[in-house]
Amino acid sequence: MTSSKTIVLRSSDGATFEVDEAVALHSLMIKHRIETGGADSTTIDVPEVTGNTLSKVIEYCKKHVEAPNSDDLKSFDTDFVKVDQAVLCHLAKASYYMNIKGLLDLSSKTIADMFKGKTVEQIRETFHIKNDFTPEEEEELRKENSWNLFV
Amino acid sequence: MKIIITSSRLRLPQRDIISLLLVSSPLNRTLVTLPSLWLVLDFHEMNNAGDRLIAALSLPRYHNVKQIILEFAQGIEDKHLSIIRSQFSGSLKNLEHLNLNRCQKISDNGIEDITKASPSLKIFSIYWNVRYFNFHLISFIFLYICIYLVILSDNIFFFRVTDVGISHLVNNCKHIVDLYLSGCKGISDKSLQMISESYPHLESLDITRCVKITDGGLQHVIVKCTGLKNLNLYALSSFTDGVYKKLSLLTELRFLDLCGAQNLSDEGLFSIAKCKNIRTLNLTWCVRVTDAGVIAIAQGCTNLEFLSLFGIVGVTDKCLEALSKFCSNTRHLM
Numbered sequence: 001m002t003s004s005k006t007i008v009l010r011s012s013d014g015a016t017f018e019v020d021e022a023v024a025l026h027s028l029m030i031k032h033r034i035e036t037g038g039a040d041s042t043t044i045d046v047p048e049v050t051g052n053t054l055s056k057v058i059e060y061c062k063k064h065v066e067a068p069n070s071d072d073l074k075s076f077d078t079d080f081v082k083v084d085q086a087v088l089c090h091l092a093k094a095s096y097y098m099n100i101k102g103l104l105d106l107s108s109k110t111i112a113d114m115f116k117g118k119t120v121e122q123i124r125e126t127f128h129i130k131n132d133f134t135p136e137e138e139e140e141l142r143k144e145n146s147w148n149l150f151v
Numbered sequence: 152m153k154i155i156i157t158s159s160r161l162r163l164p165q166r167d168i169i170s171l172l173l174v175s176s177p178l179n180r181t182l183v184t185l186p187s188l189w190l191v192l193d194f195h196e197m198n199n200a201g202d203r204l205i206a207a208l209s210l211p212r213y214h215n216v217k218q219i220i221l222e223f224a225q226g227i228e229d230k231h232l233s234i235i236r237s238q239f240s241g242s243l244k245n246l247e248h249l250n251l252n253r254c255q256k257i258s259d260n261g262i263e264d265i266t267k268a269s270p271s272l273k274i275f276s277i278y279w280n281v282r283y284f285n286f287h288l289i290s291f292i293f294l295y296i297c298i299y300l301v302i303l304s305d306n307i308f309f310f311r312v313t314d315v316g317i318s319h320l321v322n323n324c325k326h327i328v329d330l331y332l333s334g335c336k337g338i339s340d341k342s343l344q345m346i347s348e349s350y351p352h353l354e355s356l357d358i359t360r361c362v363k364i365t366d367g368g369l370q371h372v373i374v375k376c377t378g379l380k381n382l383n384l385y386a387l388s389s390f391t392d393g394v395y396k397k398l399s400l401l402t403e404l405r406f407l408d409l410c411g412a413q414n415l416s417d418e419g420l421f422s423i424a425k426c427k428n429i430r431t432l433n434l435t436w437c438v439r440v441t442d443a444g445v446i447a448i449a450q451g452c453t454n455l456e457f458l459s460l461f462g463i464v465g466v467t468d469k470c471l472e473a474l475s476k477f478c479s480n481t482r483h484l485m
Contacts, residue, residue, distance in 0.1 A: 112163055115163060115167050115170070115171065116163060116164070116167055117167065118167070118170065119170065120170050120173045120174055123170060123171065123174050124174055124175070127174075129174055129175050129178065130175060131174070131175060132175050132176050132177075133173075133175070133176055137176075138173065141172065141173050141179070142173065144210065145169050145172065145173070145210075146206075147202070147203040147204075147206035147207050148165055148166055148169050148203070148207070149166065150197065
C-alpha cells in the first residue's frame with residue numbers, strides 16, 4: 001500500500017536522477033529541504049554538485065540505506081573510495097554540502113591518509129597544488145617549524 | 152581542502168599537519184586559522200624536547216594549546232620550564248593535559264614553574280620520575296662499606312619530585328581531575344592530604360610504587376575524593392585492611408589495582424564488594440585472599456569485566472563458580 005515515493009535530484013549541469021525518497025533522505029540537506037519545502041518538493045536542485053559526482057553519491061546512499069547491516073558494507077566502502085584523487089575531493093565536497101556524514105568521513109579520511117608520511121613536494125604533486133611561496137618565505141617557514149622534525 | 156581537513160578532524164600525525172603548512176600559502180592561511188589543529192604538541196621520544204617545545208610555543212598558532220606530551224622525551228629540564236613560565240605563560244592558559252612521564256630531569260622546581268603557567272590543568276602525569284644518585288657520597292661510602300649502601304639507601308638517594316612539587320601543583324592548578332604519579336617515590340602522606348583537600352572531584356589517581364604513603368594518606372583521599380573512578384595502588388604493600396575497608400566509600404570506582412597488596416584480607420574485600428561499579432580489579436599477589444573474599448566480590452561487583460587472581464594460592468574453583476554465576480561479563484585470569 002505504501003507507494004515508494006521518489007525524488008528527483010538535479011545536478012549543477014542539469015543531469016537528473018530519480019531516487020527513492022528513503023535514499024535521498026540519507027542526505028540531511030535534502031531531508032531539510034523536503035521538510036521545509038512544502039508541496040513541490042519532488043525535484044531538488046543540488047547546484048553545488050556535478051552529475052558525475054552526484055551519481056556516485058547516490059550510489060553510496062543507496063547501498064547504505066538499502067543494506068546498512070550487510071557484511072560487505074565495509075568492503076563496499078573500501079572499494080568505493082578507490083578512485084582518483086580528484087574524484088575523491090569532489091566526493092568530499094559534495095558530501096559536505098549535502099550533509100552526508102558517513103561519506104564525508106570516508107572520503108576525508110581517505111584523502112587525509114594520502115597526506116601521511118609525504119614530503120611537502122609530494123603533497124603538492126599528488127594534489128596538483130602550486131607552490132606560491134617565494135624561496136625566502138618557504139625557507140622561513142621551514143626554519144620556523146624545524147622543531148617538529150626528527151633529525 | 153578546508154572541508155577535508157576540518158571534517159576528518161585531521162587525525163594526522165603532527166609532522167604531516169605541519170608539512171601541509173608548507174605546501175602553499177592559501178593552504179597555510181586556511182590551516183593556521185583552524186584552531187582545532189593546534190591544540191596538541193607531541194614530543195614523545197624526541198630529543199632536545201625542551202628547545203623544541205620553546206620553539207613551538209613561540210608560534211602564535213599554539214597559543215591555545217591544550218595538551219603537551221613529553222613522554223620519554225629527552226633534553227627537557229627544569230630550566231626549559233622556567234623559560235616557558237617567564238616567556239610563554241600566555242600560551243599555556245588553556246593547557247589541560249600535561250604528560251611528563253619518564254622526564255627524569257624534572258624536579259619540584261620545574262613543576263612549580265609549569266603549574267604556575269598552567270592554571271587550567273586537569274590531567275597531570277609524571278610517572279617514573281626516578282631518583283638519582285648523589286655520586287660523591289656514594290663513592291665515599293663505597294670505598295669502605297658496601298653492605299651499608301643497601302641499608303642507608305633511603306638516605307643517599309634524592310627524589311626529584313617530592314611533596315614540595317605536589318604543593319606547587321595544588322596551589323597553581325585548581326582543576327585537576329586525573330593525576331598520575333606512578334613511581335614518584337618521594338611523595339608522602341602529606342601530598343595525599345593536599346591532593347584530597349584541593350581536588351574533591353578527582354577522578355583518577357595513580358600512586359603506583361609511592362612507597363612512603365601509609366594508610367593515613369590514602370584515607371584522606373578516599374574520604375574526600377568520593378567521586379574517584381580509577382585508583383591505582385600497584386606495588387604498594389604496606390597498606391592494611393584498616394584503609395582497604397574504607398574503599399567502600401568510593402561508590403563510583405570502576406578501576407582498582409591492588410597488585411601486591413599483601414595485607415589485604417577477605418575483610419577488606421567484603422568492603423570493596425560494595426563498590427558496585429567496579430569493572431577492573433587486580434588482586435595479583437594479594438596472598439591473604441581466599442575464596443570467601445572473591446565470592447563476596449562476585450556477589451557485589453556484578454559489573455566486573457576483568458579480574459586477576461594471579462599468585463593467590465588460597466582461591467579455588469569455588470570462587471570461579473560464584474563468578475560465573477553472578478558476573479556475566481567477567482573475563483578473568485588466574
